[in-house]
Amino acid sequence: MNVTTALLEVRSVSKHFGSVAVLRHVSLDVAEAEFLTILGASGSGKTTLLRLIAGFEYPDAGEIWMGGERLDGLPPYRRRVNTVFQHYALFPHLSVFENVAYGLRVQRAAKSEIPARVDEALAMVKMSEFAARAPAQLSGGQQQRVALARALVNRPQMLLLDEPLSALDAALRREMQVELKSLQREVGISFLFVTHDQEEAMALSDRIALLRAGELEQVATPREIYHRPATAYTAQFVGQTNLLRGQVENGFVQCGALAWRDETAPHSNGPATFSLRPESIRLVHSAVPGLPGEGNSSGARFTATIRRQVFGGATDLLEVACADGRTLLARIPSRGNLEGEHEFEFSASDAIQVKDEV
């Protein structure tokens, strides 16, 4: 990314809590109007990174810049960012209206414009009719909408969202995801979104920054991170995958019972790990009479025994055992029950070589 267009620049930031290194030399840029998700398992340091940007923590090393201003020494109330907290953090002694007006009042916005701006912000999150309520009278989803309005009313340069949907139930979470995304497009400000949910990250983000044990594993668009994971960790964390550890010899990959010619990229000879998404594996020939086999192509073709079949609506997830005992996951269009041995195949171009630290 071109550094000059970046709104936020995190430059080689490190943070320790006691002797524990929570973040190690993390560098990240966020562009204007970008929806960037920091994805990571619990303990990966993703919330700490957000708190460093908000100003609730200060980095031990490194710098944070926003729009030409160095942020990392400033207290949170001097930064042009606003935060939406995981547990909403609405002021219980203030009405919904006063919660949203809080930022305007403490920053001494003109008294005459406060009601209009609060109404506008509440309308944006469809909470206008609840202005007079106390936060305790609202459901979790409603509280999170108010929290969004309270942050957006200040017109921050960037909105920080710390797992804002994780306390909501699944159906409401999906609904809020859609709204959040359209809200971000509408207001056109950068969203820096923290989550541990990879599906949420893929659904919402322009780019995903995958954090692993305090270090950035990969920063890329959701499609790129899914289809071209750089590391075995990324491939496993984002979506399901089969990790194939084998040997490369002159463009020919041997991985137990599986073998294929990989000409897509020049690989050096030696051990290599490949990521193969379950949906890349196709069923070729069915022993069940009346069911046609699926199309074939160049790549690998192998016979495997069905161990388990999980019905998932449009697709079935199969757990199959290859001749060498290796277990693979395959996702195929739903069909009848499958049993016994079948032939499978995948294209060489779907097996992505990944860095593997094991």
Added chain:
Amino acid sequence: MYSRAYKAAVAIPPLLWVALFLLLPYALLFTYSFWRVSPLQTIVHQWNLDNYRELLRNPMYRDVLFRSMKIAGAVTGLALLLGYPVAYYLSFHASTRKHLLYQLVIIPLWVSYLVRAYAWKTILGSDGVLNTLLAYFHLIRHPVGSLLYSPFAVVLTLTHIYTPFAFLPIYAALEHIPRHLVEASHDLGATPARTFWKVILPLSLPGVLAGATFAFVLSLGDFLAPLLLGGPSGIMISNVVVSLFGAAYDWPLGAAISLCMLLLVVGLISLVQWLEKKWSFA
């Protein structure tokens, strides 16, 4: 679920306790307050309102009650002024020293009331620590005699004794304020000072109220501090009650005063509870 017999067995001890040690004494107090003392110094079981009439008629009782309320009010104000900053510092800023400082605030409660009262006697007396020090530094020529045996001495001692009682509920209220509310306030652009006035103080008000109630009610009914350090000008209402039940042998009048005090305190506590409900946020 629990059987009926079990429920009854569990309920009986506390009910007995309440009946024997609360309801019965109050009933006796109530009854006595409508009896009178005969010229022969015996208590006559003759229903009358003379005791209450005497309370209204004799300005001495009203003056002592007002003085007691003034002293209790001063103690409450001082206890809050001392207790709140300490509680705030402990809850929000004393990260590692928190437990040590907390113990330091609590330890005086383990020391006998009498010891603490006598300590102030030693400090404030004509030959006391304070006068000796002031004389040593040539700040005074003659010992200041008005320190001890005055309402001032009573307020000072009661403040010392009851500040921890004001501190504890305030500290508890501050500890219960979710820290992400403070962060949210900073995040929205409020300085630490604004955050204190607009978030922390309003959310700690129920604790302030509880602390103020403790300090006020406990010092209003105190009789040892005025007895030991108050002198004639520092007499409080409880001293009057004690003397009526003792040397003066006028139990009916003492009971009437006690009952009035009880009603005053119950009224106050009801008011506080109503306010607490108004100021607390789920």
